[in-house]
Every structure is written in structure tokens, then in C-alpha cells.
Amino acid sequence: MRLPGRLSAAIAVLSDVETRKRPVSEALKAWGINNRFAGAGDRAAIGNLVYDALRHRASHAAIMGDDSPRALVMAVAVRDWGQDPAVLNDLFANDSHAPETLSADEVSRLVTTLAHDAPGHVQADVPEWLLPSLQRAFADDWIAEGQAMAGRPSLDLRTNTLKSQRERVLKSLARFSAVETAISPVGVTMPAGSGDARTPNVTTDEGYLKGWFEVQDQGSQIVSILAGAVPGEQVLDLCAGAGGKTLALAAAMGNKGQIFAYDSDRNRLAPIYDRLKRNGARNVQVRAPLPDALDDLIGKMDRVVIDAPCTGTGTWRRRPDTKWKLTPELLAQRVQEQSAILADAQRYLKPGGTLIYITCSILPEENDDQIAAFCAAHPDFTMVDPKALWQAAFASAAPAGVVTAGSGIALTPRLTKTDGFYLAALKRGA
Structure with missing residues (x-):
């Protein structure tokens, strides 16, 4: 699949989540079953679009003046993934699986920045009703905490010291550029990628099957x-x-x-x-x-x-x-x-x-x-x-x-x- 088709798929999945009120994981799985032509890379990219849209739902909706699945996915493509609106429109015009071309208003919004005086819950990408709780927990840092919580997570593993050592796990997963965790003395981590990057499937690795490590944040x-x-x-x-x-x-x-x-x-x-x-x-x-x-x-x-x-x-x-x-x-x-x-x-x-x-x-x-x-x-x-x-x-x-x-x-x-x-x-x- 090319990018226009992936964007259309992400819009469809988000729409499914909203109309059927089901978890994103279920909606993505159902889309994959109904569209078996999509490869692993396509499914990963579509999932990233959907999850990124939800991570930044409040700030993207504020910029777009719209919280529809289309508005959120387009905001991810341009604002998070660095796509050029003009290039996107060229791609859309020549792809039968593409979304409708971006309107002049959408293009204008996509290249603006979030207002510095936007409400705090919008800047933090958190539900407004939780402000008192978050302010009590984090004082003046609550917006920064919310913004960090809207990022992508790393993939972390715990070395099972009953069967292995961290050095052995690192060697086993060297192809994924695995490194030691900063705090846990038995942890291994693979930082999150950007855009359409795929998360490594470590559960098929020999080390996992032998019990050398477990997936654990x-x-x-x-x-x-x-x-x-x-x-x-x-x-x-x-x-x-x-x-x-x-x-x-x-x-x-x-x-x-x-x-x-x-x-x-x-x-x-x-x-x-x-x-x-x-x-x-x-x-x-x-x-x-x-x-x-x-x-x-x-x-x-x-x-x-x-x-x-x-x-x-x-x-x-x-x-x-x-x-x-x-x-x-x-x-x-x-x-x-x-x-x-x-x-x-x-x-x-x-x-x-x-x-x-x-x-x-x-x-x-x-x-x-x-x-x-x-x-x-x-x-x-x-x-x-x-x-x-x-x-x-x-x-x-x-x-x-x-x-x-x-x-x-x-x-x-x-x-x-x-x-x-x-x-x-x-x-x-x-």
C-alpha cells in the first residue's frame, strides 16, 4: 500500500472505533482480517497513524477545528510525520484509494502552530475534567507530564535471571539495536521509532522461546x-x-x-x-x-x-x-x-x-x-x-x-x- 491508501485505512479504523465504541486493537485486527492484501508494514503504519491520532487528539483537534477521524489523521501525517500538504494533494489526485484532497482551509490549519494561550488540557492532550487531579499530582509540571504521556513508548524487556544474563539477551537482539535500560539492572530497551516504523516482534526470537526474557516495561x-x-x-x-x-x-x-x-x-x-x-x-x-x-x-x-x-x-x-x-x-x-x-x-x-x-x-x-x-x-x-x-x-x-x-x-x-x-x-x- 502507498501512503494515500494507508491514510484512508487509518481514517476508516478510527471511524470504526468511534461508531462501534470498541478498543483500537480490536478495530485494527478486524481491518487486517478484512483486508488481507495488506502486509505487515502496512498494518504497522496504519496502527501508528491511529495511535498517534489518539495520543494527540486534543491538540490536533484544536488546530484543525475538527475532531473527525479525517482531521486527526491528516494532522498526524503533516504535523507528526512531516508530510508536505502540497505533496499529499498530488498523491491524492493520482490514487484511487486516497482520501479527498485537502481543502485550502485544511492546508492553512495544518501548517499553523498551536496557540501559546491554548487551554492547558489541550496543550497536555488530556481530558479537561482531570485537570484538578493532574495539577495536584504534578503541580506546575502537569502540562509537561501530559505531553510526555502523549509520546510513543519504547519496547522494554526484562532479562529472566533464572535462565540468562542481560549481555546474552543484548547479543540475541543485536539486530534490533537493543540497549540497556537506564534504571533497571535487568532491562533491555528498543526506543520507539517515528512515522511508520515497526515495533520488533521479539516473541518469535529464540531467546524469548527459551525463556531468556519477557516483554515488560x-x-x-x-x-x-x-x-x-x-x-x-x-x-x-x-x-x-x-x-x-x-x-x-x-x-x-x-x-x-x-x-x-x-x-x-x-x-x-x-x-x-x-x-x-x-x-x-x-x-x-x-x-x-x-x-x-x-x-x-x-x-x-x-x-x-x-x-x-x-x-x-x-x-x-x-x-x-x-x-x-x-x-x-x-x-x-x-x-x-x-x-x-x-x-x-x-x-x-x-x-x-x-x-x-x-x-x-x-x-x-x-x-x-x-x-x-x-x-x-x-x-x-x-x-x-x-x-x-x-x-x-x-x-x-x-x-x-x-x-x-x-x-x-x-x-x-x-x-x-x-x-x-x-x-x-x-x-x-x-
């Missing part, structure tokens, strides 16, 4: 390390999901001790079995979601890790469609769920045990506020000093800005070049 690796699990401990991973952090904990513990992996949703938990086998993780016991599945663990755990259900605002770079679907009602629902999980989780800790609370959110309602409420209700818990926690985990001082007002740790694309994550560690009194 560096931010997720960092909070897994900060969780502090050590060999010989009894650890409950209460919201294990597909097992990404469970596997990281197993490697950190060197297969010594015991991890109990549990999730209330069988479907989320299902992939963990194959992943455990591929990774060679032998100290993990998966507990199926039954009413009494964890009763025998009450009061016995050295460490309880909660990877809490959340709004996923920290993953906006990867799932920009969710940025515009988030509602105050959904946020309130997640906050209620998190509070209930925290109250339940503390029951499993023994005296002197540590509770680790993690979200992939950047909102204080799900992070510092949640921890403050828990501590008020459970005075036998005290916060672990976040600076000391970071120093112990990485033998270096915490990067500027990551320690929150509520003594948690917040990672963001701007601060740590990772997805958005939050972690707080609380110790139960002896």
Missing part, C-alpha cells in the same frame, strides 16, 4: 524490584493477572521461598501457567479464585504485593484510546475497589510484614490518597522511607521528582522514561 521492572522480595520469603501476589510481576519476583527470589499467585479473574490468570514454565519459575504456587483459596495464608506472609486494578492512566502512551474513555464514575469505581483490596490484603501479613501497593496510574486519588486513607484506618502500619527504598534497590539516589508528597514513588515518561507507575511500601508493626 521498565517501569514495571522498577516497581517489581522496589517490592523488595528476597530469597526465602513467603510472598502473596494478590492481583497476579497474567503474571508479569510474579515472574519478576520469582527471579528476584532466585526460586527460593514461596510466591502464592492469585487473581480474582480466571481469564486474567490463565496465561500465567505457560509463562511460569517457559521462565523456569519453580517457587510459584498459583491459587485459583475460590472462596477459601487464601484462608490458610492469613497472618503468615512476609510480604503482600498488590498490583491493584486501576484506571491505567500510566499506560496512555500504549493505550491512548482509554485516555478519552475514562470517566469520573470509572475512577470512583476503581478507588472503591482499591480500598477494599487494601483492607483485605493486610489480613495476610504477619507482624513485621511488608505491604506493597502498586498501580499503573498517575492520579493521586488512586495513589497517595489511597495510602493516606489506609494508614488512617490501620495505625499499626508505617510508611517505608521511599528514598531509602530506592537506595537499597538500585544503590543510587532516587531520581528528582519521583518521591511523592505522600511518601510514595511515582514513575512517569517525563521523569523516568517509563510508563506511569506508583508504589508505596508499608510495614506492619511487630
Whole structure:
């Protein structure tokens, strides 16, 4: 496919997303099934157009005076990908699969810049109703944080130290120009490309099939390390999901001790079995979601890790469609769920045990506020000093800005070049 056809396809996919209210990934998959002539490069380019349109939806719509799929895709082509409007019109005029030629008004808008006095939420490309939360979380840096969250993410991998070393993984993936991550000592990263660049398919690599590495954002690796699990401990991973952090904990513990992996949703938990086998993780016991599945663990755990259900605002770079679907009602629902999980989780800790609370959110309602409420209700818990926690985990001082007002740790694309994550560690009194 040539560029005009790719632009038309991206417009069609975005229209499908809007009219049928389904995730972008599903719409892209359906388009690919219905258009099997499209090659891998075409599908990657179309996906990039769609995701970039959603990442910058507010600012592009403001410039175009229109938030239609056509306006957003054309803004991506010109403003993000550097296409010349005049060249595009020449291409459109000679391609039967092209969109309609650009109007004089569209051309004029495409070559203008966003007004310096544009509303902050437009500059940041975030929903307007979230301004109070983002301002509370990031103060004067909230627009810069939003802009960083509207960028493309890197592809990060975690070396599985149960089976390999980072140097071996780097050699295995040398053809992708893989490099070491800046913070995680076991991470490997491939920076995001621009335009129609394809993301490497590392899951077909020999190293992946042999369990040498897992796909895991560096931010997720960092909070897994900060969780502090050590060999010989009894650890409950209460919201294990597909097992990404469970596997990281197993490697950190060197297969010594015991991890109990549990999730209330069988479907989320299902992939963990194959992943455990591929990774060679032998100290993990998966507990199926039954009413009494964890009763025998009450009061016995050295460490309880909660990877809490959340709004996923920290993953906006990867799932920009969710940025515009988030509602105050959904946020309130997640906050209620998190509070209930925290109250339940503390029951499993023994005296002197540590509770680790993690979200992939950047909102204080799900992070510092949640921890403050828990501590008020459970005075036998005290916060672990976040600076000391970071120093112990990485033998270096915490990067500027990551320690929150509520003594948690917040990672963001701007601060740590990772997805958005939050972690707080609380110790139960002896």
C-alpha cells in the first residue's frame, strides 16, 4: 500500500472505533482480517497513524477545528510525520484509494502552530475534567507530564535471571539495536521509532522461546524490584493477572521461598501457567479464585504485593484510546475497589510484614490518597522511607521528582522514561 491508501485505512479504523465504541486493537485486527492484501508494514503504519491520532487528539483537534477521524489523521501525517500538504494533494489526485484532497482551509490549519494561550488540557492532550487531579499530582509540571504521556513508548524487556544474563539477551537482539535500560539492572530497551516504523516482534526470537526474557516495561521492572522480595520469603501476589510481576519476583527470589499467585479473574490468570514454565519459575504456587483459596495464608506472609486494578492512566502512551474513555464514575469505581483490596490484603501479613501497593496510574486519588486513607484506618502500619527504598534497590539516589508528597514513588515518561507507575511500601508493626 502507498501512503494515500494507508491514510484512508487509518481514517476508516478510527471511524470504526468511534461508531462501534470498541478498543483500537480490536478495530485494527478486524481491518487486517478484512483486508488481507495488506502486509505487515502496512498494518504497522496504519496502527501508528491511529495511535498517534489518539495520543494527540486534543491538540490536533484544536488546530484543525475538527475532531473527525479525517482531521486527526491528516494532522498526524503533516504535523507528526512531516508530510508536505502540497505533496499529499498530488498523491491524492493520482490514487484511487486516497482520501479527498485537502481543502485550502485544511492546508492553512495544518501548517499553523498551536496557540501559546491554548487551554492547558489541550496543550497536555488530556481530558479537561482531570485537570484538578493532574495539577495536584504534578503541580506546575502537569502540562509537561501530559505531553510526555502523549509520546510513543519504547519496547522494554526484562532479562529472566533464572535462565540468562542481560549481555546474552543484548547479543540475541543485536539486530534490533537493543540497549540497556537506564534504571533497571535487568532491562533491555528498543526506543520507539517515528512515522511508520515497526515495533520488533521479539516473541518469535529464540531467546524469548527459551525463556531468556519477557516483554515488560521498565517501569514495571522498577516497581517489581522496589517490592523488595528476597530469597526465602513467603510472598502473596494478590492481583497476579497474567503474571508479569510474579515472574519478576520469582527471579528476584532466585526460586527460593514461596510466591502464592492469585487473581480474582480466571481469564486474567490463565496465561500465567505457560509463562511460569517457559521462565523456569519453580517457587510459584498459583491459587485459583475460590472462596477459601487464601484462608490458610492469613497472618503468615512476609510480604503482600498488590498490583491493584486501576484506571491505567500510566499506560496512555500504549493505550491512548482509554485516555478519552475514562470517566469520573470509572475512577470512583476503581478507588472503591482499591480500598477494599487494601483492607483485605493486610489480613495476610504477619507482624513485621511488608505491604506493597502498586498501580499503573498517575492520579493521586488512586495513589497517595489511597495510602493516606489506609494508614488512617490501620495505625499499626508505617510508611517505608521511599528514598531509602530506592537506595537499597538500585544503590543510587532516587531520581528528582519521583518521591511523592505522600511518601510514595511515582514513575512517569517525563521523569523516568517509563510508563506511569506508583508504589508505596508499608510495614506492619511487630
